[in-house]
Amino acid sequence: xxxxxxxxxxxxxxxxxxxxxxxxxxxxxxxxxxxxxxxxxxxxxxxxxxxxxxxxxxxxxxxxxxxxxxxxxxxxxxxxxxxxxxxxxxxxxxxxxxxxxxxxxxx
Amino acid sequence: xxxxxxxxxxxxxxxxxxxxxxxxxxxxxxxxxxxxxxxxxxxxxxxxxxxxxxxxxxxxxxxxxxxxxxxxxxxxxxxxxxxxxxxxxxxxxxxxxxxxxxxxxxxxxxxxxxxxxxxxxxxxxxxxxxxxxxxxxxxxxxxxxxxxxxxxxxxxxxxxxxxxxxxxxxxxxxxxxxxxxxxxxxxxxxxxxxxxxxxxxxxxxxxxxxxxxxxxxxxxxxxxxxxxxxxxxxxxxxxxxxxxxxxxxxxxxxxxxxxxxxxxxxxxxxxxxxxxxxxxxxxxxxxxxxxxxxxxxxxxxxxxxxxxxxxxxxxxxxxxxxxxxxxxxxxxxxxxxxxxxxxxxxxxxxxxxxxxxxxxxxxxxxxxxxxxxxxxxxxxxxxxxxxxxxxxxxxxxxxxxxxxxxxxxxxxxxxxxxxxxxxxxxxxxxxxxxxxxxxxxxxxxxxxxxxxxxxxxxxxxxxxxxxxxxxxxxxxxxxxxxxxxxxxxxxxxxxxxxxxxxxxxxxxxxxxxxxxxxxxxxxxxxxx
Numbered sequence: 001x002x003x004x005x006x007x008x009x010x011x012x013x014x015x016x017x018x019x020x021x022x023x024x025x026x027x028x029x030x031x032x033x034x035x036x037x038x039x040x041x042x043x044x045x046x047x048x049x050x051x052x053x054x055x056x057x058x059x060x061x062x063x064x065x066x067x068x069x070x071x072x073x074x075x076x077x078x079x080x081x082x083x084x085x086x087x088x089x090x091x092x093x094x095x096x097x098x099x100x101x102x103x104x105x106x107x
Numbered sequence: 108x109x110x111x112x113x114x115x116x117x118x119x120x121x122x123x124x125x126x127x128x129x130x131x132x133x134x135x136x137x138x139x140x141x142x143x144x145x146x147x148x149x150x151x152x153x154x155x156x157x158x159x160x161x162x163x164x165x166x167x168x169x170x171x172x173x174x175x176x177x178x179x180x181x182x183x184x185x186x187x188x189x190x191x192x193x194x195x196x197x198x199x200x201x202x203x204x205x206x207x208x209x210x211x212x213x214x215x216x217x218x219x220x221x222x223x224x225x226x227x228x229x230x231x232x233x234x235x236x237x238x239x240x241x242x243x244x245x246x247x248x249x250x251x252x253x254x255x256x257x258x259x260x261x262x263x264x265x266x267x268x269x270x271x272x273x274x275x276x277x278x279x280x281x282x283x284x285x286x287x288x289x290x291x292x293x294x295x296x297x298x299x300x301x302x303x304x305x306x307x308x309x310x311x312x313x314x315x316x317x318x319x320x321x322x323x324x325x326x327x328x329x330x331x332x333x334x335x336x337x338x339x340x341x342x343x344x345x346x347x348x349x350x351x352x353x354x355x356x357x358x359x360x361x362x363x364x365x366x367x368x369x370x371x372x373x374x375x376x377x378x379x380x381x382x383x384x385x386x387x388x389x390x391x392x393x394x395x396x397x398x399x400x401x402x403x404x405x406x407x408x409x410x411x412x413x414x415x416x417x418x419x420x421x422x423x424x425x426x427x428x429x430x431x432x433x434x435x436x437x438x439x440x441x442x443x444x445x446x447x448x449x450x451x452x453x454x455x456x457x458x459x460x461x462x463x464x465x466x467x468x469x470x471x472x473x474x475x476x477x478x479x480x481x482x483x484x485x486x487x488x489x490x491x492x493x494x495x496x497x498x499x500x501x502x503x504x505x506x507x508x509x510x511x512x513x514x515x516x517x518x519x520x521x522x523x524x525x526x527x528x529x530x531x532x533x534x535x536x537x538x539x540x541x542x543x544x545x546x547x548x549x550x551x552x553x554x555x556x557x558x559x560x561x562x563x564x565x566x567x568x569x570x571x572x573x574x575x576x577x578x579x580x581x582x583x584x585x586x587x588x589x590x591x592x593x594x595x596x597x598x599x600x601x602x603x604x605x606x607x608x609x610x611x612x613x614x615x616x617x618x619x620x621x622x623x624x625x626x627x628x629x630x631x632x633x634x635x
Contacts, residue, residue: 013156013159016152016155016156017152017156019148019152020148020149020152020153023144023148023149024145024148024149027141027144027145027148027149030137030140030141031137031138031141033137034134034137034138034141036332037130037133037134037137038134039332040130040332041127041130041131041134042127044123044124044126044127044130045123045124045127045192045261047120047123048119048120048121048123048124048127048196048199049254049257049258051251051254051255051258053255053258054254054255054257054258054261056258056360056363057257057258057259057261057262057265058258058261059358060261060262060265060363060365060368061188061261061262061264061265061268063265063367063368063402064264064265064268064269064272065134065181065185065188065264065265065268066402067268067272067367067402067405068181068268068271068272069134069138069181070403070404070405071272071405072174072177072178072181074404074472075170075173075174075177076141076145076174077483077487078170078483079149079167079170079171079174080483081481081483082163082166082167082170083149083167085163086159086163086164086167089163
C-alpha cells in the first residue's frame with residue numbers, strides 16, 4: 001500500500017501558522033522585558049519626588065503600567081497558542097486527508 | 108529661615124525625572140516595535156492565508172486587531188508620560204535654580220556681606236532681608252506646586268493604565284502566561300556592559316566585576332533586579348530579594364493601596380513569614396530567596412525559596428508545582444515539600460552536611476482549571492525553568508552539582524519540557540502524579556538513560572488522564588517506576604494526588620534517594 005503523503009496546501013498553511021505562533025511568542029517575551037523596564041523606570045521617579053503623595057503616585061503609575069504590559073504579554077502569548085492550535089488542526093486534517101487518499105481503493 | 112533650606116532643595120532631583128523620561132521613551136520604543144513586528148509577522152501571515160476561515164480564524168484575526176489597538180494606545184500614553192516627565196524635569200530644574208539663587212541672597216543678606224547693603228539703616232536692612240526671604244518662600248511654594256502637579260499627572264497616568272486594563276479584563280481570563288527576560292538598563296555605568304539574556308554571559312559578566320562594582324549594584328536602583336537574574340549566584344540573589352522585600356514592606360501604604368498592591372503585600376508578608384519559619388526548621392541550612400516578584404501575573408506571584416545553598420551544594424533539586432499554584436495559597440505547602448525532600452535526601456546521602464539544596468520553584472504562571480488542559484503554561488514554564496537551571500549551572504562554573512528536577516502533577520509536564528529545552532543539564536527527572544510528560548517515551552527526554560523516574564499512586568486519578576501523552580507510569584513509557592502509594596490514614600482515591608511528599612507515604616524516601624544521587628538504591632516496580 002502506498003505511504004500516506006501530506007496534502008501540500010494544508011502543510012504549507014500549518015507551517016505558516018506555526019511560524020506566526022513562534023513570532024508571537026517571541027514578541028510576548030519582548031513585552032515582558034518592557035514590563036520589567038518599568039520597574040527600573042520607577043526608581044528615578046520615586047527618587048525625584050519630594051512629597052509622599054507624589055512618591056505614591058509614581059509607584060502606583062509604574063505598577064499599573066507594568067501590570068498592563070504584563071497582561072498584554074499574556075494576550076500575545078494566548079494569540080500564539082491559538083495560532084499553534086490552528087496549525088495543529090491543519091496538520092490533523094492533512095493527515096486524515098492523506099490517509100483517505102492512500103486508503104483502500106485509492107492506492 | 109534658610110537653615111533647613113539647603114537640605115530641602117537637595118531633595119529635589121530634576122535630573123532623575125529626565126532619566127525616568129528617557130527610560131519611559133525606551134519602553135515606548137519597545138512597545139511600538141512589538142506592535143510593528145506583530146503586524147509584520149502574524150498580521151502578514153494571516154493576510155497570506157486569505158482562505159483561512161471559521162471560528163479559529165475569526166478569533167485569531169480579532170485578537171490580532173485588539174492587540175494592535177491596545178499596544179498603540181499604550182504607546183501613545185507612554186509617550187505622553189515621557190513628555191510629562193521631561194516637562195516636569197525642565198520646570199523643576201528652573202525652579203530649583205531660582206530657589207537656590209533666592210536662598211543665596213538670603214544667606215548673603217544674613218551675613219551682611221553685600222557691599223551695597225552695608226550702608227543701609229537697620230530698618231532698611233531688615234526690609235531687604237524680609238524681601239529676600241519672601242522671595243525664597245515664593246520659590247519654595249512654586250516648587251511644591253510643581254511637585255503636586257506632577258503627582259496629579261502621574262495619578263492620571265495610572266488611571267489611564269487601569270482603564271486600558273479594565274477594557275480587556277474578559278480577555279485576560281483567557282490569557283496565557285507572561286515571562287521575565289533579564290534585561291538591563293542602558294543608563295547605568297556598570298550595566299553599560301550588561302549581560303544578555305544568556306545565563307552564561309551573565310555569569311561571566313558578574314565574575315568580571317570588581318567587589319566594589321558588585322556592592323554598588325547590590326545597593327543601587329538595580330538591586331531589585333539582581334534578585335531574578337538567572338546566572339547570578341544564589342547568595343547575591345537572596346540578598347537583593349531580601350532588601351527589596353524589606354523596602355516594599357516598609358513603604359506599603361494600606362490606605363492608598365489598590366487591589367493588586369494589597370495582594371502583592373499579602374504575598375510579601377507571607378514570604379517574610381516563610382523565610383523565618385524555614386530558617387527555624389532548616390537545622391542550620393541556609394534558606395535563600397532566589398525569586399521574589401509578588402505582583403507578577405496579576406498577583407499570583409513569582410517566588411522561589413531554596414533550603415540549602417545552591418551555590419555550593421553537591422546535589423540541587425528543583426520542585427515544580429502544578430495546577431493553580433499561587434503564592435498566597437500554595438507557597439507554604441511548596442516550601443514544606445522542599446523541606447521534606449531536603450531532609451529525605453540528607454538521610455539518603457552518604458555525605459553528611461550541607462550536601463543538598465532543594466528549591467521550591469514557583470517560577471511560572473501555573474494553569475488555572477480553565478487552562479489546565481492546555482500545554483501553553485507548561486511550555487512557557489519550561490522556558491523559564493530551563494533558564495533557571497541553565498543559570499544555576501552557569502553560576503556554578505566548573506563545579507556543577509548533581510541536578511534533579513521533580514515535577515508534581517501539571518508541574519511534571521513543565522519539568523519534562525524543561526529538560527528538552529536545556530538538554531544535558533538535568534541528571535535525574537522525577538515525575539510524580541503526572542498527567543503526561545509531553546513525549547511518547549522516556550528515551551525521548553534528554554536525561555541519562557535510566558534516570559527518568561515515575562511515582563504514580565494507583566489511587567491517583569490524575570495519572571490516568573493522559574492529557575499530555577501516554578501515562579509515564581505505563582510499561583511502554585520506559586521510566587523507572589518507584590513505589591508511591593499513599594499510606595496516610597484517611598487518604599483515598601481523591602486525595603492521593605496531593606500526598607507524594609508525605610512522610611508517611613512510600614515516595615518521599617525514594618525521591619530523597621534520587622535527589623541525593625543515590626538512585627541505584629531505589630526499588631523498581633512494574634509499569635502499568
